[in-house]
Amino acid sequence: MSDSLKIDYDVIIIGGALSGSSTALMLLRENPKLNILIIEKNPKFGYRVGESTVEISSFFLGKILGLSNYLNQNHLIKQGLRFWFYQSNENSFSQCSEVGSPYHVRLPGYQVDRSTLDEHILSMAVDAGAQLLRPATVKKVELQLGDLQKVTYQHDDKICVANGRWVVDASGVRCLMSKQLGWYRKNEAHPISSIWARWKNINSMEDLNFAQDFPDWEKRCHGTRWTATNHFVGKGWWAWCIPLKCGDVSIGLLYDERIVTLDQNLGLLERMRKLLNEHPVARRVMQNAEPLEKDIHYRKNLPYYSRQYFDDGIALVGDAAAFIDPLYSAGLDWVAYTTSAAVKLIMSERNNDDITDLLGQLNDGFIQSYDRWFNSLYLNKYFYIGEYDLMQIAFRLDLGLYYLGVVIPTFEKGRNFPVLPPYATANTSIIKFMCWYNRCLADIGKKRIEKNIIGKKNSNHFFQFNSYVANRLIILRLTMAILDLFKILILNNSLFKLNSNKSDGLSTTD
Numbered sequence: 033m034s035d036s037l038k039i040d041y042d043v044i045i046i047g048g049a050l051s052g053s054s055t056a057l058m059l060l061r062e063n064p065k066l067n068i069l070i071i072e073k074n075p076k077f078g079y080r081v082g083e084s085t086v087e088i089s090s091f092f093l094g095k096i097l098g099l100s101n102y103l104n105q106n107h108l109i110k111q112g113l114r115f116w117f118y119q120s121n122e123n124s125f126s127q128c129s130e131v132g133s134p135y136h137v138r139l140p141g142y143q144v145d146r147s148t149l150d151e152h153i154l155s156m157a158v159d160a161g162a163q164l165l166r167p168a169t170v171k172k173v174e175l176q177l178g179d180l181q182k183v184t185y186q187h188d189d190k191i192c193v194a195n196g197r198w199v200v201d202a203s204g205v206r207c208l209m210s211k212q213l214g215w216y217r218k219n220e221a222h223p224i225s226s227i228w229a230r231w232k233n234i235n236s237m238e239d240l241n242f243a244q245d246f247p248d249w250e251k252r253c254h255g256t257r258w259t260a261t262n263h264f265v266g267k268g269w270w271a272w273c274i275p276l277k278c279g280d281v282s283i284g285l286l287y288d289e290r291i292v293t294l295d296q297n298l299g300l301l302e303r304m305r306k307l308l309n310e311h312p313v314a315r316r317v318m319q320n321a322e323p324l325e326k327d328i329h330y331r332k333n334l335p336y337y338s339r340q341y342f343d344d345g346i347a348l349v350g351d352a353a354a355f356i357d358p359l360y361s362a363g364l365d366w367v368a369y370t371t372s373a374a375v376k377l378i379m380s381e382r383n384n385d386d387i388t389d390l391l392g393q394l395n396d397g398f399i400q401s402y403d404r405w406f407n408s409l410y411l412n413k414y415f416y417i418g419e420y421d422l423m424q425i426a427f428r429l430d431l432g433l434y435y436l437g438v439v440i441p442t443f444e445k446g447r448n449f450p451v452l453p454p455y456a457t458a459n460t461s462i463i464k465f466m467c468w469y470n471r472c473l474a475d476i477g478k479k480r481i482e483k484n485i486i487g488k489k490n491s492n493h494f495f496q497f498n499s500y501v502a503n504r505l506i507i508l509r510l511t512m513a514i515l516d517l518f519k520i521l522i523l524n525n526s527l528f529k530l531n532s533n534k535s536d537g538l539s540t541t542d
């Protein structure tokens with residue numbers, strides 16, 4: 033270890049939101065004597081996206097971090113996913129097709145207010161012994177791998193230096209370290225952008241006037257539609273609608289720049305509203321909606337990744353590591369895996385283990401994982417996302433294979449949470465199958481767009497999707513979805529035309 037630098041901390045964490053505070057908390061549970069500094073830029077967390085949890089992130093928050101009671105008391109219980117399709121903007125509300133469960137879901141999920149949740153976990157980390165500097169901004173990190181890392185930060189107008197054996201970058205989309213190290217790459221194969229805001233005066237689907245106006249629509253669902261993540265979908269776009277415990281509703285638009293051109297003459301909110309107004313369900317829900325001032329956000333070209341995620345002294349976690357697409361709300365799953373991996377790596381080194389092999393496994397695993405999840409789930413998805421017949425099948429398969437390959441193995445391991453996403457290492461045949469059907473469906477979607485026959489099958493369907501459970505019954509349900517996939521491919525003359533261009537996939541190792 034260098035003589036000139038004195039060790040101040042075992043670990044310095046840049047960013048105290050979910051990824052940073054979870055890493056600190058898990059490290060301190062492993063070893064309460066660790067000396068950890070969290071440097072957080074904001075005096076208080078404001079509105080942030082990442083509000084909908086799915087099976088893995090709920091398991092991580094509830095069972096690994098131990099927040100089940102807190103989540104049940106302070107946030108909303110989520111009722112799965114629900115998709116709404118429309119054929120034309122002249123459809124009536126009840127003609128729009130729906131994919132969703134008539135009952136409540138079987139596994140826990142939450143709609144979380146991130147500002148509240150992140151403050152809570154940060155305070156738990158501080159109670160466990162982490163030191164917090166806030167507001168303070170990290171300006172520069174000088175790495176000496178295998179030795180001490182020198183972190184320069186600004187606090188109360190003063191420039192200060194702290195030395196730590198490890199730096200954990202949890203700076204979110206700023207990606208402080210991957211940019212500084214030249215590891216950062218944009219994912220140009222997926223040009224999606226987003227506009228989002230929080231709203232008040234939203235019409236909840238549970239309001240009596242919905243039931244009065246559409247009695248058959250009301251009758252067919254016995255559960256609570258509103259606390260699902262409701263997805264309004266259209267040609268090349270989708271929007272989430274997430275209610276929060278405080279009464280505000282988070283609504284955001286995601287669109288593929290290759291398919292959707294928004295009116296640049298309009299302000300951000302008007303652009304979003306104009307598109308959402310085309311959709312009869314979104315139109316009804318947002319009839320009287322008013323955005324909360326100062327809570328309007330826009331981000332272009334969302335996805336990116338890193339050429340490397342870990343080294344001897346540095347770990348990237350959460351959004352500071354990579355981001356793909358929020359369609360299936362997997363951002364917090366990524367937080368769960370990357371923070372768990374960082375904890376494993378740091379604890380191994382602090383326990384004087386040789387970390388060479390682990391470093392290799394983690395870097396290879398996360399690089400593979402990004403490629404696999406991206407190519408199998410998201411590549412060109414927006415070409416068919418608004419098509420009821422195609423997306424309904426994709427949803428059943430995507431979610432079913434998530435259960436089979438990710439949810440079930442993770443739940444079976446209990447508190448022994450995996451440090452690598454399960455599909456990162458094995459199951460290549462499943463990933464190949466996912467890439468294949470996603471390509472086939474995207475090809476059909478592209479052809480429909482070319483022929484201008486998009487959305488023609490979008491009216492008057494209700495696919496009663498009973499939520500999956502984490503047992504082997506999933507195989508039966510997946511078999512049924514695969515049979516329906518083949519039917520769709522035959523109907524669209526696509527089964528034997530598998531000439532889809534494989535080379536448009538992403539390989540982050542290139």
Ligand SMILES: Cc1cc2nc3c(=O)[nH]c(=O)nc-3n(C[C@H](O)[C@H](O)[C@H](O)COP(=O)(O)OP(=O)(O)OC[C@H]3O[C@@H](n4cnc5c(N)ncnc54)[C@H](O)[C@@H]3O)c2cc1C
Nearest residue numbers: 047049050051073081082084170203204350351358363364
């Ligand atoms: C449009 C959109 C919708 C999404 N929806 C979902 C969803 O429904 N479900 C889901 O699971 N995920 C979703 N995500 C992803 C999710 O938001 C992120 O994965 C998650 O918020 C990442 O948390 P984080 O702690 O890594 O980063 P952040 O929450 O961004 O926190 C980073 C922290 O670092 C601090 N910081 C930054 N720079 C510095 C610095 N130099 N010095 C000190 N501190 C610094 C910041 O102040 C901030 O507090 C969505 C993402 C987007 C873009």
